[in-house]
Amino acid sequence: MRILITGGAGFIGSHTVDQLVVRDHEVVVLDNLDPQVHGNEVKTPANLETHLPARRIEFVRGDVRDRDALCAALQGVEAVVHLAAAVGVGQSMYAPSYYTDVNVGGQGTLLEAMVGDSKRYRRLVVASSMSIYGEGAYRCAVHGDVAPPPRPEAQLGVGQWELVCPSCKRTVEPVLTREDKPLQATSIYAVTKKTQEELALCFGRAYRIPTLALRFFNVYGSRQALSNPYTGVAAIFLSRLKNGKAPLVFEDGKQSRDFIHVSDVARAVVQAVEGEDEVWEACNVCTGRPVTVAQVAAALAERLGLDIAPVLVSRYRAGDIRHCIGDPLRGCQVLEFQAATTFQAGLDELIAWSERQNAVDRVEASFAELERQGLVR
């Protein structure tokens, strides 16, 4: 099948391209090689160079907001995987115009470019994100399942990090977050991802193009931009450690996330695009297993043989959530997908790759920027 993959030079995109090529698909990549992700000097995507000589992929350097570039890339394509996006929760808060432009505007332009020949498309897959949930799902010992709103400033101001039940104010326990949990986006980035999901599903239903919005949880692994301080806590911590500095941890480090290895995520995308069911759905791509942020820092330092403990900054960022662990069941039913990589094996893969990388640590500059904008409290 001839497949267009936007953002195919990026972290998740390049791993997806690898798997698609192995499975004998013809792949067209459209990517503008955003300097924040790829650096300033890149002319061809390093991750794809191995495939280019084999002519298994075509690379179009172009912007998802450029209709002509999209129309050219869509020639003969039967399935579209839309991964290109501006990716960065904190950054989106002081660049809302750019984030809505690329993510929402870009998605709109892509759909419009598909309109003319919509019968040709067998599948549309769009990258959504766990960030659209806001807080994950919780359970109160007395009141059962609850979906508390984001923590109020007054609570965070006194360092009370855990969520409480809206009815009885007891501390609640995180439970697996299902797709039907009410969405409570707490960042501009999350709002754009939620909109992207809705745009894709709405368009897909109208034109009868089976469509899947994949809610990726916290993806980590090789090729995540080590010097981009805006995305990927594992890559950010690794970059700090490789520069001999302590990872900076917000709150008390016990906030938890669902870390899924990029090879698993790429496989989920492949399964989504190859599927033949008539589906129009959003589903989680996750492991269902919690890992705390402090555990990420400790596990990386241990594997690198470094005696560097993370610094708990005891501060918090506007819009940060406490816990969100995905329920993998729906993804298992719809995509027949199950994550296979353990967190330990995934970190080993990330570290092995990073040995050959130059990691410039830009964390302090990004922290200062968030502070300047009043987004760290």
Ligand SMILES: NC(=O)c1ccc[n+]([C@@H]2O[C@H](COP(=O)([O-])OP(=O)(O)OC[C@H]3O[C@@H](n4cnc5c(N)ncnc54)[C@H](O)[C@@H]3O)[C@@H](O)[C@H]2O)c1
């Ligand atoms: N990494 C995660 O943990 C995570 C979690 C949830 C969702 N996602 C989503 O997955 C997708 C891929 O993310 P990633 O982590 O691989 O990020 P990434 O930054 O590595 O890849 C994004 C790619 O899109 C390209 N791009 C950016 N703006 C573009 C534009 N205007 N036109 C064309 N190309 C453009 C970049 O050059 C880059 O190669 C994104 O849609 C992101 O929102 C990622």
Ligand SMILES: [Zn+2]
């Ligand atoms: Zn209660």
